[in-house]
Amino acid sequence: MDIQYAYTILYVSDVPKTIEFYEKAFGFERKFLTPENDYGEILSGSTTIAFANIELGNSNFKNGFTQSTLSEKPFGIELAFTTEQVNEVMENAIKNGAELLSEQVTKPWGQQVGYLRDLNGFIIEICTPIHNQE
Numbered sequence: 001m002d003i004q005y006a007y008t009i010l011y012v013s014d015v016p017k018t019i020e021f022y023e024k025a026f027g028f029e030r031k032f033l034t035p036e037n038d039y040g041e042i043l044s045g046s047t048t049i050a051f052a053n054i055e056l057g058n059s060n061f062k063n064g065f066t067q068s069t070l071s072e073k074p075f076g077i078e079l080a081f082t083t084e085q086v087n088e089v090m091e092n093a094i095k096n097g098a099e100l101l102s103e104q105v106t107k108p109w110g111q112q113v114g115y116l117r118d119l120n121g122f123i124i125e126i127c128t129p130i131h132n133q134e
Contacts, residue, residue, distance in 0.1 A: 007041075008079065009050040011057035011065065012120045015040045018051045021119050025093035026081060049079065068121040070099060078115070078123035086112045089126050098124065 012018045015033065019040050022028045031048065033040035041050040057065055068075055083089050086104050094100055097119050104114035104126075113127040 005047055007048045007050050009052055010120065010122055011054055011067065012051050013054055013067075015051045015053050018118070018120060021097055022049070025096040025098055025118075026089065044081075070117060070119070070121040072121065074101070074117060074121055074123045078125050080125040080127060082127055082129045084128055086114055086126050086128060090114045090116060093124070093126070 010018075016037050019030055019033065019042060022042050022044075023030060028042040028044050028049075031041040031043045038053045038056045039050065041048050052060075054067060066075075081089070090098075090100070090104065093116055098116040101115040101117050101123065104112055106112055109130070111128050111130055113125060116124045116126065118124055
């Protein structure tokens with residue numbers, strides 16, 4: 001069996017606005033947006049980050065789902081983006097609408113890590129790559 005991780009899909013209130021946020025905050029490019037503006041994708045590396053609107057999510061799950069919002073605690077899942085410029089990326093994201101969740105810190109293994117929330121309340125980790133300790 002051949003299987004690979006291809007997509008992370010976040011259900012959001014406004015797909016075009018969310019894509020615009022990720023373009024401005026992190027420099028990702030739009031890959032695809034449906035004419036109905038209910039589903040879209042960004043170019044984010046080897047795994048696609050996609051966004052679908054709440055209505056589409058509700059049509060997929062007959063018992064519904066819990067919607068992410070900034071007014072509630074974040075879900076226990078995050079999107080992690082690696083960069084050597086953690087502070088600069090975090091500052092730009094905040095300037096473009098991200099909410100600071102946790103300032104940058106240095107982990108015991110040397111990695112620089114900071115946390116944000118996007119305009120839908122999802123957690124975003126901005127961190128340096130983990131280098132082999134050999």
